[in-house]
Amino acid sequence: MRRRTALRAAAVGLAAAGTAAGASGCGSGDTDPKQISVLTVQDPFFYAVQRLLPEFRRQTGITVRLEGLDYDTLNARSTNAFLTKQNSIDVVSPDSMWLSRWANSGWLVSLDDLIARDRDEVRPDDFIPSTIHSLSEWGGHVYTLPAAAYSQVAMYRTDVFDRLGLDAPPRRTDQSWTWDDYLDRVRAIDGRRVGGRTMHGTVVSGAGPQPIVHMYSQLAASNGARWFRSFPGSKRWDFTPTLDSPENRTALSMFHQLYRNSPAAAVNYVWFDAGTAFSSGTVGMFYWWTPYIRLITRTTYMGKAQSPVVGRYGVAPLPQRPGYPQKTSIGGYAFGISKYSAKRESCWRFIKWVTSAATQRKMALLPDSLFADFARASLYGDEQVTRQYPFLDVQLRGLRDGDGKAVRPPSMNYTTIEGYYGRRLNKVLAGQDSPDSALAAVQRQAVDTMGIDGFLPWPRASYPDTVDRTRDLLQRLSGRPS
Template identity: 25%
Template sequence: MTKQLLMATVAASVVLAAAPAVAETDWDSLLGDHSGKSINMMVVNDPYIEAIRKMESKFEGLTGAEVTTDGFGYDPLHEKEILGCSQQDDQYDVLFIDGIWVGEFVEADCLEPVEDLWGDTDPSIIAWDDFVGSIAGQAQWDGKTYCLPVGAYWQVMHYRKDLFDKAGLKVPETFEETMEAAKFFTDNPDYPGMSGYAMNNRRGAAAGQQYFEWIYSAGGKPWESNYPGSEEPYADQTPLLNSEKSVELVKFFHDMVAYGPPGGEQYQWDDRFNAFAQGKVAMINAWSVRTPGLSDPDKSNIVGKWASAQMPHAKGEKTVPPVGGWIMCLNKHSKNKEAAWDFMRWFASPEIHKEWALIGGVPSRHSAFQDAEVQQKLPWTKELYTAAKTAWTEGRPRHPLTFEMIDAIGLQVNRAIIGEASPQEAMDTAQEKVTEMLKSEGILQ
């Protein structure tokens, strides 16, 4: 990734971009007639998938195309997409990929760069500067824009405001305060059945991603040149997984298990969210795609009883919110590129993006976050917007070894969490394994 691109990404992630006015577009004249054509999309089976499906008929009415959205779990989606690419499969035209997979998919020659397609599109429809910088950077690799960053996730801490108010506790800001609050609520007869904090501890990708979600707020860095604001985060990828701050963080994960729900050492994304939504834990941190469910009485027992705050940080450090989510990409092997690109630029436009956010999608644009209607319906997005503007784009690795590396780290983090190894032993092993992986691919000498 070029120095110029990264400098632009960092600047965009911390400066509030001016949101353009969202005007109605004459889609009938802009979009082509795609009658008889099918657009097939492969998407992670996260909560926003139903909102995508609700939008399909609108595009079908404009263009005559038939749109189909197929959902898969996180690991199966990665496996199916990368396998299809290797076989030059044209079954799916539009691929939603995790932003951290972009380096792998570019190297595998899977993607048609969107910047080569948008030359004849009104700039107000692409509105690139309207995308929040911390997610926009995840659609770019080696100085080129490959995808559209439509499904951004950030993390904040959700907490039971009613319980904190009753107990007279302030919302924790540091790791120490978080542990104290978690301890207070756990096994407290005044709060029967309540545990303090649910975390993403399951072995593999869940625990590996959790490590990257917290390491910067712990004052650490996963490798030598990767820290918030770094102009060249991939310049020196010497791992620092067994550094003092890294080991201290993993010890924090281990110690927090005592204040989590039964079986919490094996929790992953849905488990921690469901525990909070069911009223079993006082605090979680969670990707924003699941947050709307907390206000849905069909999914949540705590409607109106919760609030959001920034994730905690180590004493003397500052919060660096995690960023993740999904970028929408054009399969290089698609036979329906014209129709697929029409769908992509329509769906990602500020006007349609706002509609999607209001029916269960995830805001990724400044204009959506700043929209009065969005703010009224989704008041928690105010806290999320603060996180979005201060997140670090390179908070998780995005090179071709990403998927394998996160899984390897997650194995060792979980070993420490469940007591198979001490935090130091586990992270020494992670350091050794990841170093071997990077050297085998020529990333480290």
């Protein structure tokens, strides 16, 4: 009898455990519209949003459970939640490179109607079109609104340039500021002693696959290299890879040169390692995502201690290659609503709030904030903000020159190509492969992948996916004729 009772108790226990597990899988209070779950990465904007959440709660009564993850975990957790149709995530910030996959899979809600409905509040025409084009728009619909938009710029040590008698790069976009000039200055700095320390000419982010692709693709795009024959800006898309083009070979050869003038350990540097190397004071110049304009003022990522480069660095637009139009990379994070969320209206209120000019301004003006990565044009003219962040003019120029889709084309299988592309690039730095042989191998692999994945020939509709088209879309959503 006692045994049977024990068995029965065990069965009840198991059932209860099962119920609890099931309930926990349903996430943030399921249908309670006063509580939403938001997933994003721990970039500088995250810390600023986190500090302002109590204000959002006071205004709306909505509690936001904000989780900051690393890049790969965000991708894996979101994809798993979508595949298993869980409503554990309400709002999420996909990397721009995942948007086409998520939108085509129907995992995100199109925001077009909501934006049009609340156009006076959202002010869609205040967003810099290239940021929406690069981060938020796919197939003619807006799926996310940007909370942080980045372009790439050059950062250099003004004191080192002065000491070595080097001409500082121009502060405005200038055709005469070329990648060859950039490399010449890097070479002129490398190995020289300044202030008792031996300088590295530059630093690259060499770790594969994503960090090196983020840095290298900018150099390649500036030099005219493209990933595919005609995507995304053409009327008819042709996904035939062009990764072994002469332009790409020139770019990789130059990138290899840049690595040779970097700390040797840069072969394993991820994003913030490159920034930390510059902030340590032993690097003359580097180019990187715009949040680093502020991150390099600290000795560690988002740390409190001021770095030795504070007050000793300048910011310049990226160099160009004569005869090629400048294409600046655009990255960042934008918030969208999960298709499986049962609290769309609460999610939308959060997105409107976090991407509004008022909140973004507050995020920037918080004490010790390192956030000034606005997608809204109006904030680049705000007197108080520009006083606190002196390089916003260069940053804005980068965003206006930007076309994230041209630099890193968001084909649905982008991450696959980025994977082996990044690994091959890293092998070149590690001395395991030569630039030409690496690009030939990447090209072969890309041709295979695009064939197997059904991109060659492209069987579906094409359209010129350009910044101008997004500008028209924003005008329409603003209620103005394009």
